[in-house]
Amino acid sequence: MVTPADIAEASRRIAGRVRVTPVMNLEDGSFGSAGHLVVKLESLQRSGSFKARGAFNRILSGNVPESGVIAASGGNHGAAVALASLSLGFRAEIYVPEVASPSKVARLVAYGADVTIVGQRFPETYLAMQARVALTGALMVHPYDQPEVLAGAGTLAMELEGQVPDVDTILVAVGGGGLIGGVASWFGGRVRVVGVEPFACATLHDAMKAGMPVDVPTGGIAVDSLGATRIGSLTFDTAREFIDRVVLIEDDAIRDAQLQAWDSLRVALEPGGAAALAAITSGAYVPSAGERVAIVLCGGNFDPSSLHA
Template sequence: MTDGDGTIDAGVTREQIAATEALIRPHVRRTPVIGTDASDFGLAPTSLLFKLELLQHSGSFKARGAFANLLLRDVPAAGVVAASGGNHGAAVAYAARRLGKSATIFVPAISSPAKIDRIRDYGAELVIGGERYADALAASEAHAASTGAMTIHAYDQPETLMGQGTIGLELERDVSEAVDTLLVAVGGGGLIGGIASWFAGRTKVVAVEPEAAPTLHAALAAGRPVDAPAGGIAADSLAPRRIGRLAFAVAQAHVAPEVVLVSDDAIRQAQAALWSRLRIAAEPGGAAAFAALLTGGYGPEPGERVAVLVCGGNTEAVSLVA
């Protein structure tokens, strides 16, 4: 799926990601990496890193792709429109407000109240567009056609992959020793597509998906993007109808061939463990990658240096009282 100079079919290169990182740097946080040992979680001792992208503006990694789209493309007077389970919409709303653009966000009825509140707080027009992400996407496309607004796709847009790929660049810059393996949660694939484009086989990138929403798993089995179930506890962030075509091309070239599937119970366990041991309040989609490690879906080799991307924290799971 690559040509002679390493360019991926999706058209996303390391050079493009590096240029995007320089462009969006004034607008995004350089999120921290914390180190621990897997034995802290009752696992076999090995070096373990957490990239805390839940601390990004708008509460998830999505701000990177949102700013990349708004800064790399020509935004019309009608503004921008996006469909989202919640995190992408919050990111587009945040980035649009910061850059002085208008935004309309379509979300499905399953979106969490925490994410809906964020979108409204950032000043975007919010529309409930059906029961699932696919319904909201169709409604957003109709809006774009009628108004001339620019669509910012949550995952199947080159600029989105370029933005998300800056996480890989940042991680590589901020760790003193090379990471052997990076665990990444997958929904539509923009995140893993961008990150895997950056590493391009130099680091093993492992995809983790909910059993109830196995978009990449189903696509790899079929040899092409196909419709997959879209349910489970992380449905508002990891359950589009199918994997994006751009991310699928990248995954075939640069993602480990075996996708790790995790149950809703495993995701809940990962959320609880992150909070109990590290005081990290991750949403279900943000904890999914760690669930693969915590429950044995992915077992590191002795001495393997593993990093886990905690990609989102838009949750009401933690209540603070005086």
């Protein structure tokens, strides 16, 4: 398992290469909640999501060969790997599934990555990427199930604790589980960590119900960022000890949370980035009176015009 010491070391390693993202303390009664809400604006991170933390930590922890760095991603992880590689002077190859949004693919190209679009679902994309690794020996950066990636994501929690030391509960969107695994690894049960998943991509919910990671169907509006077909094994081990529960939300709740985030906060969020907020706005998670809840807004890579499509 990833430890707080691993996360602290990752924080030192990536310092100056990623942003310390701000928090916003919301006024009483925000989104109809009796709790005290704080949002962590990780959508303002480099490359537009929390993924930059794990990407930089993994690349800086490894020995990068002449063939460079390679990753498979629905978009956000690929953008982070491409940006980190560009910043550090390495070549990047990114394999993306066909469901990846055009805006995210365009971001990969803008960061100088060689992009290959292959596979209708992430497992197909990942297999194609593995075949390429076997040929080139490039350093592979997994989107979520790698200790260095999990530790990098955990630096968000370390940072958040410094900003909101009296936090009671943290709401975190779940796809493959890298972010919530890192958050839970840092806090180690000292605060309540709640996962938020769409009904259409319920990897952690279904794994906890089954007692083991299982393959799940994926779909819905957040599939390009939360559409992993199986929870990562590292996160599942952490979840059994340190994650309080998982709440499920509908796609309509995610879209509504995107709109409310813009209308109330003037924060633009992609569907996956709005999922944790949707737990509050939909009533899937109801804070108790006075409960201090931190909501991680984890990504902002999307076409704003899609909100009114």
